[in-house]
Amino acid sequence: MEYKVEAHRIMSISLGKIYNSRVQRGGIKLHKNLLVSLVLRSARQVYLSDYYAGVCLNAQHIEAKEWELMDADREKLIPASERHVGAEDGRASRLQEKDGDSLDPSDVAVTSPVSPAISETQCGSSDCETDADAAVTEGDSRQPPKDHACSHRKRSAEETGVSETPVKRTKVTPNAIVANNEIEEGEEMDTSNVSNLITIFGSGFSGLLSKDSAKSESETDDSDSGSGQICCEQMLKNLNPWTTAIVAF
Amino acid sequence: MLSPVLCSELSALEPEYTEADVISTVEFSQSGEFLATGDKGGRVVIFQREPQGEYNVYSTFQSHDPEFDYLKSLEIEEKINKIRWLPQLHSALFLLTTNDKTIKLWKVSERDKQPEGYNLKDEEGRVKDISKITSLQVPVLRPMDLLVEASPRRVFSNAHAYHINSISINSDCETYLSADDLRINLWNLSITDRSFNIVDLKPDNMEDLTEVITVAEFHPHHCHLLAFSSSTGTTRLCDMRSRALCDQHAKLFEEAVDPASRSFFSELISSVSDVKFSHSGRYLLTRDYLSAKVWDLNMEKKPVETYQVHDYLRSKLCTLYESDCIFDKFECAWNGTDSVIMTGAYNNFFRMFDRASRRDVTLEASREVCKRRAVLRPRRVCIGRKRRESDICVDSLDFRKKVLHTAWHPTDNIIAIAARNNLYIFQDRHSPSGHHGVHRIEQETAPQLEDTPPQ
Numbered sequence: 201m202e203y204k205v206e207a208h209r210i211m212s213i214s215l216g217k218i219y220n221s222r223v224q225r226g227g228i229k230l231h232k233n234l235l236v237s238l239v240l241r242s243a244r245q246v247y248l249s250d251y252y253a254g255v256c257l258n259a260q261h262i263e264a265k266e267w268e269l270m271d272a273d274r275e276k277l278i279p280a281s282e283r284h285v286g287a288e289d290g291r292a293s294r295l296q297e298k299d300g301d302s303l304d305p306s307d308v309a310v311t312s313p314v315s316p317a318i319s320e321t322q323c324g325s326s327d328c329e330t331d332a333d334a335a336v337t338e339g340d341s342r343q344p345p346k347d348h349a350c351s352h353r354k355r356s357a358e359e360t361g362v363s364e365t366p367v368k369r370t371k372v373t374p375n376a377i378v379a380n381n382e383i384e385e386g387e388e389m390d391t392s393n394v395s396n397l398i399t400i401f402g403s404g405f406s407g408l409l410s411k412d413s414a415k416s417e418s419e420t421d422d423s424d425s426g427s428g429q430i431c432c433e434q435m436l437k438n439l440n441p442w443t444t445a446i447v448a449f
Numbered sequence: 450m451l452s453p454v455l456c457s458e459l460s461a462l463e464p465e466y467t468e469a470d471v472i473s474t475v476e477f478s479q480s481g482e483f484l485a486t487g488d489k490g491g492r493v494v495i496f497q498r499e500p501q502g503e504y505n506v507y508s509t510f511q512s513h514d515p516e517f518d519y520l521k522s523l524e525i526e527e528k529i530n531k532i533r534w535l536p537q538l539h540s541a542l543f544l545l546t547t548n549d550k551t552i553k554l555w556k557v558s559e560r561d562k563q564p565e566g567y568n569l570k571d572e573e574g575r576v577k578d579i580s581k582i583t584s585l586q587v588p589v590l591r592p593m594d595l596l597v598e599a600s601p602r603r604v605f606s607n608a609h610a611y612h613i614n615s616i617s618i619n620s621d622c623e624t625y626l627s628a629d630d631l632r633i634n635l636w637n638l639s640i641t642d643r644s645f646n647i648v649d650l651k652p653d654n655m656e657d658l659t660e661v662i663t664v665a666e667f668h669p670h671h672c673h674l675l676a677f678s679s680s681t682g683t684t685r686l687c688d689m690r691s692r693a694l695c696d697q698h699a700k701l702f703e704e705a706v707d708p709a710s711r712s713f714f715s716e717l718i719s720s721v722s723d724v725k726f727s728h729s730g731r732y733l734l735t736r737d738y739l740s741a742k743v744w745d746l747n748m749e750k751k752p753v754e755t756y757q758v759h760d761y762l763r764s765k766l767c768t769l770y771e772s773d774c775i776f777d778k779f780e781c782a783w784n785g786t787d788s789v790i791m792t793g794a795y796n797n798f799f800r801m802f803d804r805a806s807r808r809d810v811t812l813e814a815s816r817e818v819c820k821r822r823a824v825l826r827p828r829r830v831c832i833g834r835k836r837r838e839s840d841i842c843v844d845s846l847d848f849r850k851k852v853l854h855t856a857w858h859p860t861d862n863i864i865a866i867a868a869r870n871n872l873y874i875f876q877d878r879h880s881p882s883g884h885h886g887v888h889r890i891e892q893e894t895a896p897q898l899e900d901t902p903p904q
Contacts, residue, residue, distance in 0.1 A: 206767075210713055213771055226526035226549060230611055230630045231661045231680055232776050235717050239770065242713045 207247040214240040470870035474854055477865065478534040478542070481858040483507065484865055485544060486872055487529025491515070493546055493599075495557060496874075504874050508557050510599035513548040525550050531616050533625070535638075543602075545625065549612040552627055554603035554638060562590040608634050608644045615665045621672040628665035633677060633695075648677060648687065648695050663778075664724045674699075676726065676733060682706075682719030684735055686746065702733065702744045704751045714766040714775065722778035727787040728859070734790055736781040739763060741792050743804065756802045756809070759794050761832050761843045774848050782857040782864075793852025796841065797868045798828060814852060814866040814873045824878055 217236045221228050469490030476485050484496040484504055491514055497507035516525040526549055535543040541558040566588040571577050611629035618625040626647070627634050633648035648665075652658055660679040668674035675695070678684040684702040687695035706715060718738035725734045732753075733744040739760055742752035758779075762769060769775040774795075781792040793799045794811070802809040811828045819825065831840045854867040862877035 207713075210767065210770070217773075225524055226528075226612075227521075227523040231614075231663065231720075234658060234661055234680060235720060235776065238716045239713055242716070246713070 203246055207243040210243040211240055211247065214243065466870040472854060472867035472870060472872060473528050474530060474532050475856040475865050475867045475872070476532045476534060477856050477858050478544075479536045479859060481860055481863070482537075483534070483542060484856070484874070485532045485534065486865075486867065487512065487532050487546060488870070489526075489528040491527030491529060491548065493529060493532065493544075493555070495542070495544075502876060508597040508599055510555070510557075512546045512553060512555065513551065516550070518550075530613060533616050533618050535618060536622055545616050545618065547613050547616050547627065550606065550609055552605040552613070552616060552636075553601050554605075555599050556602045557597060557599045560596045560598060561592060561594075563593045564588040565591045603638065603641050605636055605641050605644070608636075614663060617666040617675070619667045619672050620670055624672075626665055626667060626675060628662050628677060630661040633662065633665050633675070635689075645693075647675075647689060647693070650679075650696070663721050666724055666726060668730055669726050669728060670730045676724055678721035678724045678735060680720040681716070682721060682737060684721060684724055684733060684744070686733075700746070700749050702735075702749050702752075704742070712766065714770060717770070717775055718766065723780040723792075725781055725783055727783050728785060729787055732787065734781050734783060736779050736792055738775060738777075738779075741781050741790060741802070743790065754804060756790070756800075758792055758800055759830070761830055762795075765843070769848070772848060774851075777851055777853060779852075780854050782855050784857050784862065785860040791855055791857060791864065793855050793866070795848050795851050796830075796846040797850040797852055798830075799852045799855055799866055814868050814871075814875075815850070816871070819873060825875070 214236050218233060218240075221233055221236075467490075469488060469492075471489045472486050473489050474485075474487040478484070482498050484498075486494050486496075488494075491512055493510055493512045494506060495508045496504040498504050512529060513527040515527045517523070518525055528548055529546055530549065531545075531547050533545045535545070537543075541556050544555050544557070546553050546555060565572075566586045568582060568585055568588075569577055569579075605627070609627065609629040609632065611631050613627055613629045615628045616625060617628075623638060625636055625638060627636065627644070628648075631649065631651040632646055634644040635647050636644045648662070650660065650662060660681040660683075663678050663680055665675060665677035668676070673689045674686060675689070676684055676686050682703065685698035686700040686702070688699040689695060691699065706719065721735050721737050723734075723736040726732070727734065731746060733746060735742050735744065735752075736758075739758060739762060741756045741758055743754040743756075744752045766775060779793050781790060783790055788805055789801055789803050791799060791801045797813050797815045798811050799814060800809060800811050811830065812825045813819075813828050826839055829837065829840045830843055830846065832843055835842060850868060852866055852868050856865045858864070864875050866873045866875065
């Protein structure tokens with residue numbers, strides 16, 4: 201359990217570094233930020249592997265509400281970075297991932313302890329990349345085919361998010377362009393950010409916006425230190441442009 | 450083993466110093482007669498070795514100024530990242546200096562004669578009244594006080610989209626390479642408006658980026674060979690004869706990582722911070738965060754020697770990550786005969802490893818400890834309680850004091866250690882090449898120095 205705390209702490213620190221790197225003199229340092237993103241990824245893997253180990257035990261006890269509960273848990277436990285980073289674009293692709301999951305759509309995809317990271321990655325690479333472009337260009341036009349309680353929730357999450365999408369995009373794009381030394385990549389930023397974030401962070405965006413994430417976090421009590429959680433959260437509200445700036449660098 | 454003695458200490462008079470005074474690179478000239486340092490403020494200071502063996506300030510000039518890239522809204526730091534000397538052919542000195550984006554070739558020359566007896570100007574330079582001139586005279590050269598001038602002869606700019614981390618002059622003395630995070634360019638010293646790209650690690654999709662170039666260097670004898678290291682802990686040797694674009698390496702030096710020792714920071718600490726060819730050209734010295742490795746160019750799969758520089762930090766990586774210390778890039782150096790390697794550490798410590806005897810020593814470069822002509826006492830870092838008075842506990846190490854930049858004289862046992870804004874020059878007590886000077890050298894923080902006559 202302490203590994204999870206440690207991993208979360210390291211993730212918070214890493215996100216803070218990425219955030220601060222933008223205001224450093226001399227521009228963003230590619231080397232340092234690449235290393236920080238590697239640490240972030242390692243910590244995230246540990247964090248999620250611990251998560252899945254814990255979730256497996258819970259899955260056997262709960263019935264119909266399990267999906268929503270799991271969802272809330274998952275949204276809480278998955279680093280807010282992914283939530284937030286994926287907020288504008290990952291959300292839609294996350295929908296696709298959940299719905300397109302070849303495993304049992306209700307719980308197993310979430311609760312399966314078997315290689316969760318791998319399943320995520322597979323989902324990410326196969327579904328999200330193909331759908332990311334469409335999702336981005338169409339905005340909120342993607343509707344999940346399954347009429348599921350979760351999907352409804354997701355849809356609502358997406359809709360609330362869409363209104364923020366233009367705002368986030370404007371925040372992201374100039375920053376990413378500024379951080380990006382290659383100007384021609386500016387146009388591809390949005391789609392590339394999504395697939396990149398998915399591959400680097402192993403997909404798994406739950407597609408929450410700040411509102412939803414704040415709500416779900418407040419209703420759960422995690423073993424993580426509260427201050428670390430809040431700190432992470434606050435950092436991540438501002439994170440979106442920075443993370444996408446890094447990966448698009 | 451060496452017994453270093455302090456022969457010159459050049460440090461700020463004031464205990465307070467500005468960030469701009471922090472030394473960012475140190476390099477001996479190819480003969481060892483001159484030593485150049487660059488700092489974060491973009492200044493270069495050149496020291497010359499006196500006949501008695503001491504190094505005194507020879508010239509100071511502002512090499513780079515802060516710039517602003519309007520297109521990308523980025524400030525370009527003036528910090529001097531690297532200095533490399535050209536071989537000295539005649540009385541003038543030539544050196545390359547670089548910041549993040551621009552490389553400059555400087556000529557440093559002496560002037561000790563000036564023409565006197567102009568017809569149209571008088572002694573103070575005022576134009577004479579033409580009507581008063583009755584006869585013509587030929588100006589003659591008369592001795593004057595020594596004046597050392599530095600002038601930029603070439604400016605190599607706009608070739609790097611990312612931050613330049615290394616420059617290296619080829620053994621052919623006509624070309625040199627410059628390396629940034631993703632690319633290595635080959636330049637001709639005389640041509641500033643174009644360069645050839647020889648290594649390009651930039652992926653088509655920047656999101657697939659997995660490694661960056663950290664250091665690059667030309668082989669000391671073979672003008673077609675270059676080595677570059679990456680953030681993934683690999684060092685590649687490239688042969689420019691085999692192909693024009695050296696993305697495919699000729700050799701790849703990488704040691705397999707023990708999976709048992711994996712942690713969050715394994716990838717971080719394997720990133721290579723410095724690469725140096727041995728003088729013989731047979732070996733490569735690489736420095737990563739915790740160790741220094743000697744590689745034989747003929748064996749790629751593992752180094753021939755590994756030296757743990759400060760392995761006691763392995764359990765403190767998380768703290769070092771928080772404080773950003775884990776990103777410190779330590780340099781390393783060979784001695785003239787390739788028998789000893791040297792590298793820096795924290796708490797103003799620097800370490801030397803004798804390759805043959807496997808003995809090593811830890812020394813400290815600080816004003817409190819270094820007395821002129823006193824032999825430095827070896828230090829020891831202990832993990833538990835101190836066994837000796839000179840021991841220092843790991844938790845007492847000052848991580849703000851780091852020796853990142855070190856240089857070894859090309860032939861003699863003289864080393865230059867940079868600790869923040871201070872430069873220490875140590876000489877081996879038993880070195881036959883000189884005795885120790887008496888007077889103390891101070892370097893003021895203000896650019897005006899006594900040794901440089903005013904213009």
